[in-house]
Amino acid sequence: HGKVENLSALIETGLLVATCVWIITEAVHRLTGKHAEVQASIWTFLVMAVSIVVDVSRSRMLYRVARTYRSQALEADAMHFQTDIWSSLVVIFGLAGVRLSQWRAELAFLNGADAVAALVVALIVLWVCSRLGLRTVEALLDRAPVGKAEAIKAKVEAIENVGDCHAVRIRCSGPHYFVDLHVLLDGKPVSY
DSSP: HHHHHHHHHHHHHHHHHHHHHHHHHHHHHHTTTTOOOOOOOOHHHHHHHHHHHHHHHHHHHHHHHHHHHHHHHHHHHHHHHHHHHHHHHHHHHHHHHHHHHOGGGGGGGGGGGHHHHHHHHHHHHHHHHHHHHHHHHHHHHOOOOOHHHHHHHHHHHTTTTEEEEEEEEEEEEETTEEEEEEEEOOOOOOOO
């Protein structure tokens, strides 16, 4: 059942990538001529600030729990909130640029600042998604973490009467590792 968690993380990552593609498309259209009226009121900035505060607390909590339980699904949720934080910050700068362009005619070039901000956010989110997506795919394909097989082999060979440990295979399922290995014993009687 642990693979369902990995699959869930991959689906959420895919949804974030799809959202980024849509954001990039809209931002490019906006920068290349599609006109959209942007209303940058004080309430817009206040809502964005409150959103950042809430998302910071949720993201930190989820990352802490994700590390504790080695949960890729919770990590994907935390990543989602962290990307919301970055996007809100960048959007604030973009809206500030739009607001400045409305106040001063010589700053009219800042009218597309919100679209540029959207592109920056989308690229950041795509980079973060690629990292989590790669780890999720590796877990779904049963790729063992680098060095884990050697560490397990060394621990098993340190056990009394174990002569050799070989053919170590590791499979990750959610937060758990399943290990299959062959052990040769030296045949000495063991007393516990």
